[in-house]
Amino acid sequence: MGPLTAACAAYASLAAWLWLTFAQGMFWRTDVRLPPRTAPTHWPSVAIVVPARDEAEVLPRSLPSLLAQDYPGEAAIVLVDDGSTDGTGELALRLAREHPGLPLTVTSPGEPPAGWTGKLWALRHGIALARGAQPTQPDHLSQAHPHPHLHLHPRPDYLLLTDADIAHEPDSLRELVAAATSADLDLVSQMARLRVAGLWERLVVPAFVYFFAQLYPFRRINRPGGRTAAAAGGCVLLRTEAAVRAGVPDSIRQAVIDDVSLARAVRRSGGRIWLGLAERVDSVRPYPALTDLWRMVSRSAYAQLRHQPLLLAGTVAGLVLVYLVPPSALLAGLATGHPAVAWAGGLAWLLMSGTYAPMLRYYRLPIALAPLLPFTALLYLLMTVDSAVQHYRGRGAAWKGRTYARPSDA
Incomplete structure (x- = not known):
């Protein structure tokens, strides 16, 4: 990847993270709990x-x-x-x-x-x-x-x-x-x-x-x-x-x-x-095992994409751009002496980690795990691809002994 391509990818990823952080419904906040409530005069059945x-x-x-x-x-x-x-x-x-x-x-x-x-x-x-x-x-x-x-x-x-x-x-x-x-x-x-x-x-x-x-x-x-x-x-x-x-x-x-x-x-x-x-x-x-989590995610990941190959390709590309490019750009920029690439990648990675930190706090886990999100995103990317592979092999969404070969979501 040439310097210009690397810079374009790094800045595109940074732009994506700026948009996600400030324009995607504040998705990263974890303070959405039950709305204000009072006891009804008559409790329904x-x-x-x-x-x-x-x-x-x-x-x-x-x-x-x-x-x-x-x-x-x-x-x-x-x-x-x-x-x-x-x-x-x-x-x-x-x-x-x-x-x-x-x-x-x-x-x-x-x-x-x-x-x-x-x-x-x-x-x-x-x-x-x-x-x-x-x-x-x-x-x-x-x-x-x-x-x-x-x-x-x-x-x-x-x-x-x-x-x-x-x-x-x-x-x-x-x-x-x-x-x-x-x-x-x-x-x-x-x-x-x-x-x-x-x-x-x-x-x-x-x-x-x-x-x-x-x-x-x-x-x-x-x-x-x-x-x-x-x-x-x-x-x-x-x-x-x-x-x-x-x-x-x-x-x-x-x-x-x-x-x-x-x-x-x-x-x-x-x-x-x-x-x-x-x-x-x-x-x-x-x-307890990665295989258990893998089955949990992969059984429905391709259904989420409506079993559309183009949506799968776009999702894979999006995951790479949003989650894998930032650490890659930071390391590549530092290694090749391109501070602009390193700066853009590092800032994108910082925004990623910062928006992930509230979820880690909600789960009572150390915030130090936040920079590992690109690795986890890579796992999800592979799970999604595997979900599509299983679908085209006719195994569809398999769960507890049942297989739904071509499910559709309303």
């Missing part, structure tokens, strides 16, 4: 729907937190056992007996039909069951604590859609509902704090949230009438009327990136949505 497939490893750390919710209104849990082979359903019933609290129903809808992803099929079944309907014949239907109504009569006012690996503090549901009613929101979602115990989790996980916020700046999502829409699938409080109006989950039944598709459907139907970082909602799922 809530059905908590938990899709679960082979979750016996994490369920003992997550389900008791739902059973223990301190909620002043009527609430019940429906855990949808999505064809588990590890005894997830039986374990859930045992945990409910050991941790008395909210009433729990465990059901199974059977295998999803063609055109449905497993999670959305499970959500469809759980939502319909909570509302008093029965769309499919379940394999089994069990209740840990007999309750006068299997569903909330006449139907729940809100649905809390939460993954089986998400642990909630006792006041989580109360705070979510208070936020929704105070701000008249149809969808309130919190991005759970993911686990960062191991080396690879510390390198990859905070960057995952950082990149997500860069694509979907929370402030733009939360702006009334805004066009940007996204949610975090691990914790979504959804007004039942809004779900009916948006036709979800049926209208997004093929979506691999179901949380973003859900938020888009609600916003398109006129609903008000909100997304922020959680303080007291945590994921307990471990990703």
Whole structure:
């Protein structure tokens, strides 16, 4: 690469970072938390729907937190056992007996039909069951604590859609509902704090949230009438009327990136949505090895690009320009005696590290990890390319024994 080319790349990267830092919805700020809220005069009813497939490893750390919710209104849990082979359903019933609290129903809808992803099929079944309907014949239907109504009569006012690996503090549901009613929101979602115990989790996980916020700046999502829409699938409080109006989950039944598709459907139907970082909602799922994180990212990365080769090429080029050029330009400029190249690359790297630091602080990690973001971005670049390779090999989005060869996001 000649000096002129290197200088152009360095200045282009610096310009990109100036724009990202000051014109991309302040995506790097981590102070977007639940909006101001007051307790409603009447607490609405809530059905908590938990899709679960082979979750016996994490369920003992997550389900008791739902059973223990301190909620002043009527609430019940429906855990949808999505064809588990590890005894997830039986374990859930045992945990409910050991941790008395909210009433729990465990059901199974059977295998999803063609055109449905497993999670959305499970959500469809759980939502319909909570509302008093029965769309499919379940394999089994069990209740840990007999309750006068299997569903909330006449139907729940809100649905809390939460993954089986998400642990909630006792006041989580109360705070979510208070936020929704105070701000008249149809969808309130919190991005759970993911686990960062191991080396690879510390390198990859905070960057995952950082990149997500860069694509979907929370402030733009939360702006009334805004066009940007996204949610975090691990914790979504959804007004039942809004779900009916948006036709979800049926209208997004093929979506691999179901949380973003859900938020888009609600916003398109006129609903008000909100997304922020959680303080007291945590994921307990471990990703101890790089291969675990690799599968987590690569299974949906190409779906995010709508399976378009041109978008893939643009993404790869963008990742190189934005994340890999700054340290390369700094080192090359210093080595070849071109201070302008080194200056531009160094300043871009400084902006990158500076905008990443708040996310590291949110995850209670040392800020000294911030300059390593280019290495992490390289990993994400390789994961994205691998996602495309797997797609064209016919493996598509593979997760827990199921493969969706050509999914589409609504």
